[in-house]
Amino acid sequence: MKFRAKIADAACLNHFTRVSCMVAKLARTCTLRIRPHALNFILADPAGGGVSMWCELPQENFFSEFQMEGVSEDNNAIYVELAAENLSRALKTAQNARALKVKLTNKHFPCLTVSIELVSVSSSSRMVTHDIPVKVIPRKLWRNLQEPTVPDADVSIYLPVLKTMKSVVEKMKNISNQLIIEANLNGDLNLKIESELVCVTTHFKDLGEVQVDIRKFLQFLAGQQVNPTRGVCNIVSHKMVHFDLLHEDVSLQYFIPALS
């Protein structure tokens, strides 16, 4: 297994850092899948099996150099598990970097090594190196980490500005743990909460509806620093909600199951 990549462009580095910060906001540990043309950040849903977050980064949009060799020729991929915060923290120290290199190394245990060459006033360069411990995921567990199929939705709707939704949901969180997301094909999206004192019912025809844990929804919204280029919400009534976002060239899918 081998992996080496280099980011030489400041904008690419910022974007990559933002993506890793978003992943760090969603979970403590995440899986990184490395394949010849793309990197994936994958969050597995601990409770229900299956994937809760799937993020794909086309490699050529970020890296000026990229080399990888998977576990075998037939399985030309590398799956590693790491603490998401370690990666985001390491990348954040590269604010004034001339170049950033990331590679898989073995320093008594497997690591993802991030090497940063800093811009320095003097002639000598300054280097920061972060060795992020990783756990190599064996091939037999790969089947749980595959790209989820997009469900047949009852309703698909474009999302409003995420920041607005986030501020609304943040306030709603104090009232109830359960949030009802409703949408219809006319472009109406409802975010409803119900408590013992207040019960608001709105009647729409042909609604797709799902009830989710508000904290999971808020966690997802909190991770989005920038409004996506395109954001779609797919509701499978009473089963799940699927968010499909496109940030420039990074695609992100997030799944929240319905509360049983």
Next chain:
Amino acid sequence: MAGAAAWWSSCTANTDCESLQAVFDPASCPYLLRAPAKLLGEAVLPFPPALAEVTLGIGHGRRVILRSYQEEEADSTIKAMVTEMSIGQEDFQQLQAEEGVAITFCLKEFRGLLSFAESANLSLSIHFDAPGRPAIFAIKDSLLDGHFVLATLSEPTPNSQDLHFSEPCRPAPQRQAHSTPQPDDFASDDIDSYMIAMETTVGSESSRTLPSISLSPGLQPPCNSEGEEDEAEAELSTVPGTPPPKKFRSLFFGSILAPAHSPLGPSPVLAEDSEGEG
């Protein structure tokens, strides 16, 4: 600073306590590193705020290396991220230490003294010795002369947490038999990666030696320059080795001005002396 001196002496007169002098001598330290505090302040930025200790040493090519120090439990399966900052010797005003030399000390206290030195735009001199011996961080300007003495981690059992800063290059172990080293700029990286051995998990407790401070009332520390007044309170540890080793031992400030002269300047008088002497 006459005001400060009077403050100290009136304090001791009222409470009948001894004036304690710590004995330490930067000149007895074989190794010296001197750089603007700003450089060192920038150097510690990449380290996590919660990190307790850092190792400072001279690496291959006489680069100055700062590396996060992790005290790992023997049974811990969760390994921590290791961060390392490497600075070329050209950035240092003075570097008197050979490759392989390294000490480990408290990062939190280092950050504290750095921010003070940075705010005053001063250079910091680090006088150090073998692991376990105290390291003396010195700053100096026209008004004050400060020495911060920090304990350093003494060398634990061999082949465990040693940092081989000058380990000879060894080629990267190849996992795939068919891969050949490519003549790109990555070629040197694998070698660099393995040059510095990582700390391994260790079960034994590493012992720390606290700086030996002998308390002799009234004696001036031998390293002070002429006209210096040095009075400070040193924290006592009655049983060496048992207090939290990371505790900041003492902070010494002495004015380099003779007692008769009080600086006319912006230095504030912290407390008027009760005798009313000017």
